[in-house]
Amino acid sequence: MTNKQPTPKPRELNEPFKIKDCTLIALATGVRVHNLRELRDKLEIIDSGSIYYHFWGSRLRARFDDPEYNNDFAAWARHGLHDWILAERLGTIDPTEFDNLKELRQEIIEIIEQRLDESEYVPWAKTDHQFAFATSQIVVFNTSKHFKHPEALGHLVPYLSIGSIFYHFIDARRRAPLGVDDFSKWLMDFNGLHKDLVKEIARVDPYFATLTEIRSQLAQIFESYFGVAA
């Protein structure tokens, strides 16, 4: 049996990779909660932009929260409600496992409801430890950088802004095809020529690493794949 290799498309025929960048600003919603039941109730009705912000958007803002917890709900469970069990459960939610924010919202609500069922009283926070729902506005813009060859992109990765990493590696997963970052999408267009690189990129955890860590990991992957220091 012959193992037929795909014929790579000539490099010139591939679309260049255009680097975009984005910035985020947080907005208060005015919705605050004191206890776990209120949190559950507001989660049912809060705008999905707020769910996005407390899981993903917070990567791009000045990050205050305990790096131990990767989403704001878990951090509040720990520091506001002092409910370690709930914090652990919420802290291990991996939002990349959900196709959309509706499903993610449902998962959070279910974990909270389970905890409410287990609790003898409704966990509550002091007034100055309320949970404040926020949302965000993201501005996406072009940079003048674009590349036809993956090697050239690899050279640039260590110098990309955190906003570009967010846009191409995290935010991209919400765009079709769902769950795939922009780097991999583009590299797949080379008819399998860079499938090992794509495989390596897929190993980078988009959620439990910081954006700076993701940038370093990607830079290392490109560097070892092409064998040239960026």
Next chain:
Amino acid sequence: MSVTLQEYAKITGDAVIDQLVQLSKTLKGKKVVHVNSTRVGGGVAEILDKLVPLMNELGIETSWEVINGDAPFYQCTKGFHNALQGDTVEIPDTLLKVYESTNQENFKRLKPELKDADIVIIHDPQPAPFLSFCPGRKGKWVWRCHIDVSRPYRPVWKYLRNFVVGYDASIFSLDVFSQRLPHPQYLISPSIDPLSEKNIDLPQKEIVATCHEHKIDMNRPLITQVSRYDRFKDPIGVVHAFQLARKFVPDLQLVLAGGGATDDPEGEAVLNEVYAAAGDDKSIHVLLLPSDAHRTINALQRASDIVLQKSIKEGFGLTVTEAMWKGKPVIGGNVGGIRLQVHNHHNGFLVDTPEGAAMRIRYLYFNRDIMAEMGKNAHRFVLENFLITRHLREYLTLMVGLLHGNQSDRIELG
């Protein structure tokens, strides 16, 4: 002379500055006016002094106007300030009339500048009524509140809210400060300027000279708290914590550095209490410094092993940010913005009592490697989150959002 974006690039890296340049392209030629009540002194003037030239360098026509008033005007606005921070302050109608008429006079003077601006940013309550005098305004108007209004004295907020509700947006430093208002409320946290006298790198010989001048022994461990002599900063608690910690660290020295007590009767009383608590202990250095002693403060923070900010009430706590920038772990009071900056075992410790502070001083002193690691974490945390370049980026993002006139969660340019 203004510091250029290129000089910040040496600290933040080129990517941060390139991003500002790209983002600002859509704002080129736009006219932005900031209005506040003072050109010198205080955090707002300090930040505008840096932000305005940087915005101009990015091609945004930015000016900074200041309103003038007489003593009763400032008496009134000082009352607002205290009331917004939660004090019960009754402001007589006579002062409110002065406040409104002073605003009207200042507005007349600045009207040509303001009515054609694309964006007007009004800082704090002093010029808040400006909007009500400008019905035919062209641009978007934003009220920027720098004050901790988490629990305002309601009658005063109710009065000021009437002036604020008409703005297109407002900005608060923390989400807990936001209010019920009918427009978008942006959240922009404060920042420090790494190139200011307060934060710039200092030659070692200057640090040595500063310590020598204040009779601090650089061969002995040093803990420092920088803040004015105010009960909310708990300087007595710091002395107490020092006395407890010294049982385990006999060589320990304490510096309490602050200023501005002479014109503040309560400050003077607190300072006297601190002197009394320190007694004739030669290891406690109580320093009363002039308000422009930025390099001295910088040197003292850099000479310290640990920085304390044991406040029992605090807005954001920029002294915490400044100390962390210098690579120092911070032991801070478990309140306000300190709680948002200090993370236990990561870049310092939050404490509720002098005993807690003493325990953490002792822990860090006997775990020097951990102390050094926390200092590195602290510096990185500020580098990534609390420098003026982040502050500028958020202003630019807000402006793009406002000028695009939509409230959607995503704006795609170009």
